Amino acid sequence: MEREGTKRQPLHTAEVKHWDAFLFLVRIFRFLLIILGLYKKGQKNALALETVHHQQKFKNLPAAFEKTRILHLSDLHIDGMPELLKILKKQLREIGPVDFCVFTGDYGVSPLKSEDPNHPMVSDMKEILECIDSTHPPIGILGNHDSAHTVSLFNELGIKMLVNQKLQFEKDGEVLQFVGTDDVHYFYGPQSLKCLEHCQEHFTVGLIHSPELFDFAAEAGVDFYLAGHTHGGQIRFFNRPLITHLDRGKQYSAGNWKYRQMKGHTSVGVGTSGIPVRYGVNPQILVHQLIREES
Template identity: 30%
Template sequence: MSKKLLGSKKRLGMTAGAAAGLALYALKIEPLLVEVTHTELFLPRLPAAWDGLSILFLSDPHVWEFGERERRVVALCAELEKPDLIVWGGDFLGNSRGVVPAVRLVTEIAQLFPETPAFAIWGNAEHKIRKERRAWLEALLAEVGVCTLTNESLPLTLRGATITLAGCDDPYYGHADLDATFAELTPGRFTLLLAHSPQVAALAARAGVDLMLSGHTHGGQVRFPLLGPWKTQNPLSRLLDCGTFPPTRLTKILGYDPGGELTTYISRGIGLAFVPYLPWLAPRFNCRPEVARLTLRMGFPPSPLPPPSR
């Protein structure tokens, strides 16, 4: 056998080995590498009393069993200081049998912070089960102190200041009724909107929402270097993938100014979505699962420092 042929076989073997290693990492390792992210959100209309207020934002757990990932989420949350507010961004369920283990996850988080108010919205996963089963899930969440908002809003008072907290049903499957959600908004009052899919960002901005918390995209779940997310399931724009989107960034992505001063935060989520028609394939790559610790700040983000003069 020639040296050239031997060299080709060696390179082929190395390539196959690297591909197998990447597949193993994406399928078995990174999906369990849940991390806590810490983000400051600057909001010009935030009440002064809410400056520094902390939100524990958990989205898209997609629970089908209480396993290693769920235990890691609880352990990470146990290391955090008590938040002022807990928000669940929808997609509790990984399948129809996930109600009980999903409620166990919520319960264990609630027990860590028993005096912290907690709210939730539905994602598209909750509309894959029967209406009666979804009502059961809502009742179980209520038993552990989690209030589910479904196309409605309410006044929320913390630290002596009141904002409007609004929550719409899942936009992705067409269950969101924004007219109903925004019907009771108080002009001039800071508004926080919970919306599972960020596809309603332009409508929320136009309605005068100050902050929107969303999930659904999983950050793309697979992110390629330089190219970004593989797919985000966001009809508004693939570029609304994860992280913070202040008004200027949203305007740039949309290609027009929707109005208002909306800041959006999109979580990469905790759980996994499976590749269509391949129910065994649910990778994460360059997109670790996220538990978000958000700190609200009154005002505008600080300007970047100019480069040092030479």
């Protein structure tokens, strides 16, 4: 699909959205921000990274995984704002030990065009990983800005890249399972739904770049759905996102949410794309702590 330039979203078979037309509008918008004197403030907001902690309660969390801490990083777009890397590294060092670290896609703005281990994005990721103190190896998935080359390069860095795959961890005879899909916003394929099958057999954390599979994942038995993609709109007016880049599930474009029995969190992301500015939604590093909820 990537080679042929085919883009497909869930429930759609035709090609969707023209990125070039969108980028043209972005350039006009950037010009307006400069004219209005708002651009520098937006850049400052985009660097105001904060770490946000959430307690996520589940009735069916296995006892062995009580108080599990998951560091959740999304939409780093690390080549979009070079100044952000230093700030991100400092805050990651301050977080301390976590049990798991998950990346929900969009590592850069420009997709990797080859499997070049000397690409700056690979060395930036290496530096980021050195600042993370995780018991288990980091887990990653692809976003719509990532090419297939990312998979082998990041696997080499020690990130377990899940492309329509499951990964299980066992503790005291109990299992915590991660399921990670390929990007479903531009590169949706039925394999993404296939890999979600039988999730109800274990407590499952779903890693899916966008929240657009919310109903499919809940049906399949995912317990906790972690996503990104939207940047929380990146620009919000009256606390509403200007653009979500979602074809469905727009109501789950930022923060904690719930659909039927499944809980979810859509990260507002670390980086920016389009224009390196944010208004009304600052970047976030997330730490989710899983807690057993007494029935």
